[in-house]
Amino acid sequence: MNQQAALVRVIEAAKAQLEDIRSGIEANLYDPKENDIIGLEAAITLIELEAGTGAVSPAIVLVTTKDGILNTAHDGQVTIEVIDFDTAAGLDTRLLPEAYRELVTTVFDDPHHHGIRYQGENTKLELVYCDAASCQVSECVVVAGAISNDQLALIAGKLQQGGLLIAQQVGLPTPSLQLQGTSGWPSEIDHVFTCLEAFESGAPQLSAILTLDEPTHDITIHELVARFSAVSAWDVDAEWNRLKSLV
Structure with missing residues (x-):
């Protein structure tokens, strides 16, 4: 035919x-x-x-x-x-x-x-850190695989208000490390949280987070979602101690 x-x-x-x-x-x-x-x-x-x-x-x-x-x-x-x-x-x-x-x-x-x-889509996450003096740094991560709406909802449910998380505790980079060695970092104006920018107001639309860009980190979206799923609470003390140990 x-x-x-x-x-x-x-x-x-x-x-x-x-x-x-x-x-x-x-x-x-x-x-x-x-x-x-x-x-x-x-x-x-x-x-x-x-x-x-x-x-x-x-x-x-x-x-x-x-x-x-x-x-x-x-x-x-x-x-x-x-x-x-x-x-x-x-x-x-x-x-x-x-x-x-x-x-x-x-x-x-x-x-x-x-x-x-x-097929071929990946998931782009913009990680943003802002200290109490409004000094802001960010890092873009592209994770292999296309996130689904269900996975977006799961991640949104694990974040604190404003899309906040402790990035290292789910295997994501910590943008505030870019301030290492400046202004006494970490100091009283610093904190342990990173903002997942697309999630500031809840779960984003797929079109806002899917990309054809190549992955930048050695982790798949399914692995990342599994790490979020395992989070019961963000360990603030452990992360603060980790940051101070890097000085």
């Missing part, structure tokens, strides 16, 4: 599904809140456009289903990815090939719609 014929088949199947959904909603068999007619119409329009120009090589079609599971089907040059947005299926649920980003953005206006993430 050539590319054009495969696209036509996908369009026909999508239109049949659309009509089934419409009739089901009219008959009160389907909940309109759980069946995205507008999204499916937009996807069909996009596929028809690409079928007319022959611009897709290979063609990629994103199909969402209420009760499906994550799987992939191939039909000629067409790849159909079926994603269940409602059922968790492991840490890599909704982890799509990078080639899907443009299509998801076009259809949903958000590349990370419903928690979708992409």
Whole structure:
């Protein structure tokens, strides 16, 4: 089957599904809140456009289903990815090939719609330290792997108000060490906490923290989240003693 014929088949199947959904909603068999007619119409329009120009090589079609599971089907040059947005299926649920980003953005206006993430994405964390005299230093860390919404929520729940943590206790660098050897550091104006900037007001959006930048540290996002999960309380005394021992 050539590319054009495969696209036509996908369009026909999508239109049949659309009509089934419409009739089901009219008959009160389907909940309109759980069946995205507008999204499916937009996807069909996009596929028809690409079928007319022959611009897709290979063609990629994103199909969402209420009760499906994550799987992939191939039909000629067409790849159909079926994603269940409602059922968790492991840490890599909704982890799509990078080639899907443009299509998801076009259809949903958000590349990370419903928690979708992409292969090759990593997690960028901006660590900021500010002492009582408003002297500020920071360090950017890129961790291997794409963080999920559930993982964002877990980390946010472990931080103190304002996104504060003791970075060393979860294996992250301590930006205040950049002040070592200056102004009597650590002094009465210093403290042990680092701010995870993206978490100052709670869990951030995925788009604010995911990146295609290469990892900068030898730790994966799953390892980092496991360390956060193990934290019951931040040990202020232990960290203060550690900082003073470095002088």
